[in-house]
Amino acid sequence: MSATPLLDVRSLSKRFPVRGTPRAVHAVDDVSFTIASGECVGLVGESGCGKSTIVRLVTRLLDPTGGRIFFAGEDVGSIPAARFAATAARAAIQMVFQDPADSLNPRFTAFDTIAEPLKRLARITARAELDTRVRAAADLVGLPAELLRRFPHQLSGGQQQRVGIARAIAVRPRLLVLDEPTSALDVSVQAVILHVLADLRQRLGMTYLFVSHDLNLVRLLSDRVLVMYLGRIVEAGPVDTVFDRPGHPYTRALISAIPALDPGARRPRVRLAGEPGSPIDPSPTVCRFFGRCPDGHDRCEREMPVLRTTGGDGHQAACHLLDSAIASSPTPSSQRPERESLPVPRGGTS
Amino acid sequence: MTVPAAAVPLLSVEDLSVEFQTRDGVVRALEDVAFTVARGETVGLVGESGSGKSVSALAILGILHPAARITSGRAVFGGLDLIAASETQREEYRGRELSMIFQNPRTALNPIRTVGRQIEDVLVRHANLGRARVRARALELLAQVQIADPARAWGAYPFELSGGMCQRVMIALAVACSPALLIADEPTTGLDVTTQAAILELIEDLARRSQMATVLITHDLALVGERCDRIVVMHAGHVVETAPTLELFRAPRHPYTARLIASTPRAGARLADLAPIPGGVPDLRGVLPPCRYRLRCERAAPACDEPPLPRQQIARGHLVACRFPS
Numbered sequence: 062m063s064a065t066p067l068l069d070v071r072s073l074s075k076r077f078p079v080r081g082t083p084r085a086v087h088a089v090d091d092v093s094f095t096i097a098s099g100e101c102v103g104l105v106g107e108s109g110c111g112k113s114t115i116v117r118l119v120t121r122l123l124d125p126t127g128g129r130i131f132f133a134g135e136d137v138g139s140i141p142a143a144r145f146a147a148t149a150a151r152a153a154i155q156m157v158f159q160d161p162a163d164s165l166n167p168r169f170t171a172f173d174t175i176a177e178p179l180k181r182l183a184r185i186t187a188r189a190e191l192d193t194r195v196r197a198a199a200d201l202v203g204l205p206a207e208l209l210r211r212f213p214h215q216l217s218g219g220q221q222q223r224v225g226i227a228r229a230i231a232v233r234p235r236l237l238v239l240d241e242p243t244s245a246l247d248v249s250v251q252a253v254i255l256h257v258l259a260d261l262r263q264r265l266g267m268t269y270l271f272v273s274h275d276l277n278l279v280r281l282l283s284d285r286v287l288v289m290y291l292g293r294i295v296e297a298g299p300v301d302t303v304f305d306r307p308g309h310p311y312t313r314a315l316i317s318a319i320p321a322l323d324p325g326a327r328r329p330r331v332r333l334a335g336e337p338g339s340p341i342d343p344s345p346t347v348c349r350f351f352g353r354c355p356d357g358h359d360r361c362e363r364e365m366p367v368l369r370t371t372g373g374d375g376h377q378a379a380c381h382l383l384d385s386a387i388a389s390s391p392t393p394s395s396q397r398p399e400r401e402s403l404p405v406p407r408g409g410t411s
Numbered sequence: 412m413t414v415p416a417a418a419v420p421l422l423s424v425e426d427l428s429v430e431f432q433t434r435d436g437v438v439r440a441l442e443d444v445a446f447t448v449a450r451g452e453t454v455g456l457v458g459e460s461g462s463g464k465s466v467s468a469l470a471i472l473g474i475l476h477p478a479a480r481i482t483s484g485r486a487v488f489g490g491l492d493l494i495a496a497s498e499t500q501r502e503e504y505r506g507r508e509l510s511m512i513f514q515n516p517r518t519a520l521n522p523i524r525t526v527g528r529q530i531e532d533v534l535v536r537h538a539n540l541g542r543a544r545v546r547a548r549a550l551e552l553l554a555q556v557q558i559a560d561p562a563r564a565w566g567a568y569p570f571e572l573s574g575g576m577c578q579r580v581m582i583a584l585a586v587a588c589s590p591a592l593l594i595a596d597e598p599t600t601g602l603d604v605t606t607q608a609a610i611l612e613l614i615e616d617l618a619r620r621s622q623m624a625t626v627l628i629t630h631d632l633a634l635v636g637e638r639c640d641r642i643v644v645m646h647a648g649h650v651v652e653t654a655p656t657l658e659l660f661r662a663p664r665h666p667y668t669a670r671l672i673a674s675t676p677r678a679g680a681r682l683a684d685l686a687p688i689p690g691g692v693p694d695l696r697g698v699l700p701p702c703r704y705r706l707r708c709e710r711a712a713p714a715c716d717e718p719p720l721p722r723q724q725i726a727r728g729h730l731v732a733c734r735f736p737s
Contacts, residue, residue, distance in 0.1 A: 107603040108574070217691055218460075247459040247630050249688035252674040259682050274603050277676040281685065304679075318608040320633035322660070322677040330612075333605055335559055336573060 065134045066095035067236060067268050068119065073128035073138075075114050084342045088114040090292040092128070096236070101262060101269040103279035103300065105315065106289035109337060112272050115289075116240050119270065120156050121145040133235065152182040155234035159241040161221035165213040171224045172209040175199060178232045198231040199223075201264070202257050219250035223257065230261060239271045243278065255281060276319050280304055285375075288312050291337055291349040294368060298376030308371050308378030310354050331355060348381070356382055420447035421624050422471070422592055427484030427494075429463075429470050429648075436696040440466045442703075444484070444650050445722075446643045448592065451622040453615070455635025455656070457671070458645035461692040464628045467645075468594045470494070472511055473501045489591065507537045510585035514597040516577035520569040526580045527553070527565030533587045552583040556613060575606035582613060589621050596628045611638055632675045636660060641728070644668050647692050647703035649720070654729040664725055664736035667704050702733070710735045 073092045076085040089111045096102045106112050117123040119130060121142050130138030137150050145151055155178070158164035165174055175195045179185045185194060196206055204223040213221055222242065229237055239258065243251040259282060262269060273279050279286055280300050288296040288309065296309040307313045314331040333353045343349060348361040358381075366379045429441040441463045448454050456464045469475045471486045471493060486493045488509060493501060513519040521529055530549040534540050540548060553561035556579040569577055578598060585593055595614060599607035615638065618625050629635055635642055635656070642659045644652045644667065652665040663669040673686040690707035693699065701718040705711050714734055722732045 107605060219691075248632065249459055249671065249674045252676075252685045252687040255682060255685065256687065276604070277678060277680075281676055281680070281682045314605055318604040319678065320607075320631065320637045322633040322636055322672070322675050330608060332609075336575065 064098070066131075067098040067100075067133055068096040068270070069131040070094050070115075070119070071129045071131075073115070073118060073130065074126050075111075075118060075123065076126045079341060086340050087292050087343055088340060089118065089125075090343075092289075092292075092294055094287055094294065094297065096268055096270060098235070098268055099266055100285065101271055101283045103283035103286040104270060104272045104289065105274060105276055105279055105286060107274065107337060109291075109340065110289045111292040111340075112289060113240065116156070116238055116270070116272055119236075120154055120238055121150075152178070152232040153235045154238065155229040155232065155236070156238040156240065157222075157225050157229045157242045160245045161218065161225045162213060162245070164225060165221060167213055170210050170212055171199070171204070171216065171227075174224055175209075175227045175231050178228060182232050194231060195227075198227040201230060201261060202227045217250075218246050219253055222246060222250075222254050226254075226257065226261070230265065230267070233265065234267065236268045236270065239269055239273075241273055242271075244273070244275065251278075258282060276304070276315060288315065291340055291343065293349055293379070295350065295380070296378040297368065298372065298378075299374050302372060302374055302376045306372075306376075308376065308383055309350075309380045310356050310382070311350050312378075314355075358382075418449060421450045421452075421488065422448040422626075423485075423487045424467070424471065425485045425487070427467065427470060427486065428482045429466055429475065430480050430482055431476070432478050432480065433696075438695045439648060439699065440479070440695060441470070441648045444645075444648070446650060446653055448624050448626060450591065451618070451624055452641065453618065453625045453627060453639045455639035455642040456626055456628045456645060457630060457632055457635050457642060459630060459688075459692055461647070461695075462645040463648040464645055465596055466648075468511060468596055468626065468628060472505060472509065472594070473498065474505075506533060506590075507588045508591050509594075510588075510590040510592070511594040511596065512578070512581045512585045512598050514600050516581045517569055517574060519581060520577060522569055525566050525568055526572070527567075530580070530583055530587060533584050537588045548587075549583075552587055553580070555586075555617070556580070556583045557609075558583075574602055575610065578602065578606075578610050579613065582610070582617070586617055586621075586623070590623060592624045592626070593618070594626045594628070597630075598627070599634075600629070600631075607634075632671055633677070644671065647699075648695060649703050649732060650730075651704065651733070652729075652731045654726075658726070658729055662737075664729070664731040665704075665733045666708050666710050666737070669737070704733075 071093050073089055075089040076087055078085050104112055118125050121137060124142050125138055129136060132150055140148060172195055175198050176191050179191055179194050185191050199206060199209060202223040204220065204227055208216060208220060243254050246254060261267060271279060271282055283300050285298060286300045286303050287294050290311050296303060296312045303312060304316060307316055314333050317331045335353055338349065338352060346363060346365055348366050351357045351361045360381050366381045368377045368379045370377050371383055425445050427441055427444040431438040431440055444467055458464055470481055473493060481494055484494060527549050530552055531545040534545040534548055550561045550565060553564050558564045558579055599610050614625060617623060627635055627639055639656050641655050643650055646667050652668045660672065663672060670688040674688055676685060693703055693706060700716055701720040702715050705715050720732055721734055722730060724730050725736060
C-alpha cells in the first residue's frame with residue numbers, strides 16, 4: 062500500500078454551531094484514515110457518532126471545519142461543496158443511500174433516475190448512447206430491462222435499491238460510498254443486494270466506503286473497519302482482527318450486542334451504562350467513552366487516549382487500557398464456551 | 412421457561428383470516444393463521460415484510476385498518492374470544508391485560524404531551540388510580556424501564572429524547588398495568604445494536620419478573636433465535652412452521668424456514684454462505700395456490716396444487732404446513 066491511497070483523510074473535523082450560543086457540536090473530531098484503491102472499508106458506530114457527517118464530508122456535500130481530504134492525490138477538501146458538483150471528481154465519488162424508497166424521485170422512472178447522472182456528469186446527450194449506458198448499468202446490478210420504465214412505487218424494495226446502485230455506478234465512479242445500503246430491506250433481499258455489491262466491486266474494481274451499524278454486514282463485505290464513537294475513530298484494522306481481538310471496550314460492546322444466529326448459546330454481554338455523552342464542546346482531556354466504559358479508570362478522565370498501533374497488521378485502538386494488557390485482553394469470542402455449531406441449511410433440499 | 416403443553420394457553424389464535432378491500436381487489440392478507448402463546452412464554456413471529464406478522468397482531472387487538480375485514484377465526488385470550496367480543500369488552504383488556512409496542516416509538520407517542528402525562532393518562536384510564544397517586548407511579552415506571560433521571564424524563568417531550576429513550580417510554584406505557592401479554596412489533600428496528608440489546612434485555616427482564624408473555628414480531632431471525640422460546644414463521648399470510656427455537660434452527664422442516672435461516676448473516680460467516688431466497692412474496696390478490704410458497708419453492712410438485720394446504724404436527728409442538736417437509 063505504498064501507492065497513493067485513493068482517499069486520504071487527514072485530521073478532518075466538522076463542528077456545527079449551536080444556535081444562539083457560542084458552543085458547537087463536534088460531529089467529527091480529528092479523524093484520519095485512508096482507503097486504498099480497490100479496498101472496501103467499513104465504518105461503524107451508533108447513531109450520532111459522526112458516520113453520516115463523514116459521508117457528507119467525503120462526498121463533498123459539506124465543508125469541513127478543519128483537516129484535509131485528498132482524492133486520488135488531489136486536494137478536494139478545499140473545494141467548496143457548492144462548487145464541487147462542477148468538478149470532474151463529482152462523477153468519481155458517488156453514493157448509495159439508505160432508504161431507496163425515499164432517495165428515488167417518485168416522478169422519475171428507473172430509466173430517468175439512472176440517466177440523470179449520465180446527462181449531468183458524463184454530459185451524454187445522444188439518446189442512443191444514453192440508452193446503451195442506462196441498460197449497461199441496469200444489467201450490472203441485475204435489474205431487468207423491462208423494469209426501466211417503471212416508477213419507484215411500482216418496484217419492490219430490492220428492485221428500488223438496485224436502481225439506486227445503478228444510478229450511482231452509471232458514471233463509473235472510483236469511490237462508492239454506501240450509507241446503510243440494506244438497513245431498510247428484508248434479510249432475504251439484503252442477501253441479494255450484498256451479492257450485487259460484492260460482484261460489482263470485483264467486476265468494476267471499485268473502492269467502497271461501507272457505512273453501517275450492522276457489524277455482521279461490515280464483516281461480510283469489508284477488508285478493513287473503522288469504529289467511531291462520538292466523533293472520533295476509536296479502533297481501526299483488518300476486519301477479522303478487529304472482530305476476533307477487539308482492542309477498544311466500545312468495540313467489544315458492539316460485537317457482543319450483535320444477535321448471533323446460534324440460539325441456546327448466550328454470550329456474555331458487555332453492557333454499556335447509559336447513553337453516549339454530549340457532542341457539544343466535549344472536554345479535550347477526557348476519553349469520550351468515559352462514563353459508559355465498563356473498564357474506565359482515573360487516567361481516562363485526565364487524558365484523551367489517541368490511536369496507537371497494537372498489531373503488525375495495522376490494527377489500531379485508542380484506549381489507555383492497552384498500555385497494560387494488549388495481548389491478554391479478554392475477547393468475547395475467547396470467553397465464549399465451546400458450543401456446538403448448528404448446521405446451516407442450504408436451501409433445505411435434504 | 413417452557414410451559415407444560417397441557418396447560419391452557421394464555422392466547423390461542425385459531426383459523427384467523429383477514430382480507431383488505433382495496434381499489435385493485437381483495438388482498439387476502441391472512442389465511443387460517445393459528446398459533447398459541449402460553450403464560451410467561453416468549454414467542455417470536457418472523458417473516459419477510461408482507462407476511463402478515465403485524466396484521467395478525469392488529470387483528471388480535473382489534474385495531475385493524477377500517478378497510479380490513481376478519482372473515483374467520485378466533486383469538487381466545489383469558490377465556491374471551493377477542494374477535495367476537497364487543498369493542499367495550501376489548502377496551503377492558505387493551506392496555507390492561509394486553510399491550511402493544513410499535514416500531515417507531517417517536518411517532519407512536521403524542522408529540523405535544525410530556526411523556527410523564529402520557530403515562531399518567533394510561534394509569535388514570537386503566538388502573539383506577541387517583542390523580543395524586545399517578546404521578547408517583549409514573550415516576551416509578553420510568554425508573555423501572557431504567558431511565559436514568561425519571562423526574563427529568565417525566566417533563567420531557569418525545570422530540571427531546573433519543574429513539575432508545577422513547578422506546579423505553581413506550582415500554583413504560585405498555586407495562587403500566589402489568590399486562591399478561593405484551594406484543595412488541597419490531598421494537599428495535601431503527602435502533603443501534605447496543606440500544607437494541609438493552610431494550611430487549613429490559614423487555615425480557617420485565618417479562619421474567621411479572622410472568623408476562625411476550626410476542627416478539629421481527630424480520631430478524633437472529634434476534635428471535637436469541638430471545639424466544641418458540642418461533643412462528645409466517646409467509647404470505649400463512650403460518651408455515653411453528654417449533655421450539657432450538658429445534659427450528661437445528662432441523663427446519665419447511666423449505667421457507669430453511670431459506671430464511673440461510674439468508675441471515677451469522678457471526679464469522681462469509682458472503683458466499685449467504686443464500687438469498689428466490690422470488691418475492693406473492694401478490695395476495697386473486698386466485699392463490701393452496702401453498703403460497705409454491706412459486707418460490709424448490710420442492711414444489713403437482714401435488715402442491717391440490718387443496719387443502721396440509722398442516723401437520725411433525726413432533727411435539729412442531730407444526731409444518733408443507734406436503735414435503737424435510
